Amino acid sequence: MEMKIFKIIGWLLFLFGLFLVFFAIFWGxxxxxxxxxxxxxxxxxxxxxxxxxxxxxxxTPQDVQKMVEIALQERMEEILPKEIVERLINxxxxxxxxxxxxxxxxxxxxxxxxxxxxx
Numbered sequence: 001m002e003m004k005i006f007k008i009i010g011w012l013l014f015l016f017g018l019f020l021v022f023f024a025i026f027w028g029x030x031x032x033x034x035x036x037x038x039x040x041x042x043x044x045x046x047x048x049x050x051x052x053x054x055x056x057x058x059x060t061p062q063d064v065q066k067m068v069e070i071a072l073q074e075r076m077e078e079i080l081p082k083e084i085v086e087r088l089i090n091x092x093x094x095x096x097x098x099x100x101x102x103x104x105x106x107x108x109x110x111x112x113x114x115x116x117x118x119x
Contacts, residue, residue, distance in 0.1 A: 006115055013112030020105025024098045031094065041093040044086045 030036040 010112045010115035013115065014109050015112070017105045017107070017109025017112060020108065021102050024101035024105065028095075028098045038087065038090055039094055040090055042086060042089050044082045046082075 027036070031038055
């Protein structure tokens with residue numbers, strides 16, 4: 001009786017692990033082939049102080065520093081628009097998430113196989 005329970009648990013773990021691996025691969029293929037949308041983990045928003053400081057005349061060194069920072073940010077946005085940076089970060093986070101799913105599924109399957117082979 002005990003042997004049968006371990007065998008069932010081993011098979012369930014093995015099959016669940018395989019399911020996780022294949023689910024992650026399938027989901028990744030759909031997203032990378034643009035059949036499904038990339039999940040949004042991070043959304044970059046504009047700072048409201050940006051527009052306010054543009055119109056004001058700098059009075060203190062801190063205001064000058066903020067205006068220089070804003071000018072640098074604007075130039076960086078011309079080189080790398082925030083949409084591209086946002087998409088790249090979301091793509092990297094999604095890839096890491098899929099890697100965790102695949103690694104976890106593989107480990108669960110491995111545990112299931114160890115249970116099956118030891119009994």
